[in-house]
Amino acid sequence: MAAIWWIRRDLRLIDNQALEEALKMGTSVVPIFILDPFFQKSSYVGSKRWQFLYHGLQLLRQDLEELGSRLILRSGLPETILLNLVKEVGATAVFAEEDYSPYARKRDAQLQSILPLTLVSGLTYHHPTDVLKKDGTPYTVFTPYKRRWLERPLPRRNHLASIPSQLPSCPNIASEAIPSHSPLSYFPAGEAEAQQRLDTFRDNLMKRYGSLRDYPGTVGTSGLSPYLRFGMLSSREAIVTAVETRAKAKSETAVESVQTWLDELIWREFYQSIIYHFPHVTKGSFRPVYDKIQWRNDPAEFEAWCQGQTGYPIVDAAMRQLSQTGWMHNRARMIVASFLVKDLLIDWRWGEKWFMQQLVDGDPAANNGGWQWAAGTGTDAAPYFRIFNPVSQSKKFDPEGKYIREFVPELNGYPDKEIHSPELTPPLLQKRYGATIGQDYPHPIVNHKEARLRTLDAYKTAKEAVAPE
Template structure:
């Protein structure tokens, strides 16, 4: 008999709840632990992750995982197809007694896991791992899910959180089991021309260590400055579980203790609050799965969005004529990551200046973001669109010029990504259309912000009244 650990978005061999439970179980009975990954054909089709930089990053993470397992005498068993068929098949082939996996909270994953559960019954064990606080662990006094971030965070903050488990995991050689090899980098589902961050546990831990050693203490000041590398860049690692959230949180707690004064302590606390945002949006997706397709606030279902393919395309290509918007959009498709402040500016521009349905933008982000996560992306988009959990949503309309002046004062970020504007003097960098002779290669604004603002306020007011 054997014990299976099914890896999904937990591609690591340290502080991994289900993997630890599977190894303990196998050890007690002297069984072999079989590490499994399924290349889920539904997730890798062209409408979802197939062909995205995120899929390429995941492929690299799988190579790294397999390499580490091999160094420890095991290897990754991989098969492609529908997990609801493949997992029971591997169970039958390997004579597995039980299957362990970490919970994934998206509607798709829950549906998938229910199908596997139906096939395996009580031989399928799901554990909480990806969050510090699982959705069932937190509720309002009325026993309902929190729908507003600030009170959520207050309660979340005080709930004791598990420390990382530092036990080393030991593996043993596998019996003969059919396994596909990890797809080649030329496979169109995993091909990319981007220069991706290294996808390994070691790289994840190093990125955390670098951040905790210094930048976290200035996070409060630097995190909004577009040209400063002031954030952790941990998002792809947390997305695929190359880094344990408990390890990240414990490191931040150490930093909190080490912080020399109030300002640096506040910076660390602000970073921990971002981890709370990650948990909040995952809980929202779990409790209100309709957000994956529609507005969190259903009253906005009647909002009249504009169908404007040309404007949508200009936004995607970073050709709106608003330099800071275009810089963000080009950073996205040229690197697979976008600064959080730029995510807020570009999403506000699409939904409020162009009045284009947030779902079109959400899809585009999911196609390009290496950290693309259904809950965080959806939460971010609905926050910007004003259709989400936020209490005072609709009159928040970012002025792209004001944002640009505030968060990229000398235009360094703009010049880096919008190279046509590299030589524009700083006094015109946020508004090149005001120059006597703007650079010919750069388009004029596709919309007048003041007029667009009025149009949006009117569209939202119809719903409010």
């Protein structure tokens, strides 16, 4: 009997529940990845994520071959490809890890009506329908969601799916070549890399995460997001590792740090739950009142933001980190998102899309959640009147300008105190420091104090338009 393992966001052999189910069912297992034209045409997927995916597929193909199997790659509509494949190999079952995006859910529901497709858990540890309020409705605020999440049983290492030491052979059927690609220097793909990052983070940083995680100029986070995004690491294994490390931690600070990291993994599950229960968030604000905001949407200012040329060094460092590496530190993501929405009054969906085009870890749920949080339009949003001051954020979280110096090298000669707002330095000194503002580095494109008031007004007007006070 043949079973098909349809790989989507689970490019791994370790702790793969869909593969485990396929192995239970089939004497022969056909691993397939489908290049769906929906994603190939999407303006939300940029080249870095494609490179990462192709590299991941190439490594998975090698790993499968070492275990006696193969990876079949085919391009086309999932429905056509799978119907043909089922006939071609005589498969009686198709297994895939369940995905929660609106596109995936609609596609899978349609496919289940014509194919023996079984969806298996794995994208999150707890399924979105398993963490609900007492009345059976979904949570919309993180803290009570987290409390409920933590009340449920935690995973242990012996709960992880077994790692196959050998795989049944896959029939000798046609497969396309993996598109040519160049591995990303900052994020080499693959399970081995993900495992190594997890080990290094566990051994060196997890117990200090609480004090390190907010400083973009310091390596203080795991850098695992692209691997969790494509399932090169299972979220369950990441959670098990946190739980084990917390149990072994010797100081209160270490315990709290590991707990903080676990909280981030729970944030990840929270946003997956939001997109599952409230799919309208992918189109507009979680709270529709905020769809009434009159955005300025100035294209030149948007371009300056994308290119890291706003005249706010911390914002520019972050935006350049994004375009150069395909990743941005979480603190920096919050700062640049707040700047786009609250200082430039540009629709958060413009920023959401740019992030999706640039990020290797671009994920519809986490990205949407992050943007709506920053814009104050989302579930558990910071109230809209709390507006980040980019200069204070810069002084607090990049006090020596390490991050700025790395990505905005033209400001390297500025002293720590002046690097956060170089336009305030007298022109003669600017020259001495090696960057004249307006010539070598732009003047700030907006005055933060004025922009803040403009934004408060726009949000208030939108709210009053719906419910006059």
